[in-house]
Each structure stands twice: as structure tokens, then as C-alpha cells.
Amino acid sequence: MTQNEFAAWQEFHNDAPFDDLHRYHRPAALMATSFGGGDFDRVLDFLAPPPEDGFTDADRDLFKAAGLSRQGKRT
Numbered sequence: 001m002t003q004n005e006f007a008a009w010q011e012f013h014n015d016a017p018f019d020d021l022h023r024y025h026r027p028a029a030l031m032a033t034s035f036g037g038g039d040f041d042r043v044l045d046f047l048a049p050p051p052e053d054g055f056t057d058a059d060r061d062l063f064k065a066a067g068l069s070r071q072g073k074r075t
Contacts (some may be wrong), residue, residue, distance in 0.1 A: 001066055019058035021048050026068070 025048040
């Protein structure tokens with residue numbers, strides 16, 4: 001994959017995320033804090049605890065598709 005193609009996929013993902021965090025959990029946290037008050041980040045952490053290594057399944061899938069490890073090295 002070329003750098004330009006990777007950048008295009010990165011832009012696509014930013015515009016139309018396809019992981020559960022962006023499709024379900026963030027909108028749910030937004031609605032919960034809009035109607036019930038509270039702290040958005042705390043609600044989001046309750047709904048979708050952050051991964052220990054900082055990478056979501058969608059991140060890992062993108063790394064794998066690009067032939068990269070999580071450290072940014074080619075596999």
C-alpha cells in the first residue's frame with residue numbers, strides 16, 4: 001500500500017468510522033450526558049473501557065491491512 005493510499009484510507013476512516021466505539025458508544029455517551037448531565041469521558045469509559053495498549057480493534061485491523069505492527073514497523 002502506498003503512502004497516498006494509506007492516507008486516503010485514514011481520511012475515509014476519520015469521516016466514516018466503522019468500529020463500535022464510534023458507531024454506538026460515543027453517540028450513546030453524548031445522548032446520556034446531553035439529557036442526564038454528567039461527564040462525557042466518564043460515561044464513555046463506562047460504556048467502552050479504553051484498551052490497555054491504547055489501540056482499538058479497528059486500529060489493529062488497519063495496522064494489519066497496512067502490513068504494520070502496532071509499533072509502526074513492517075511485519
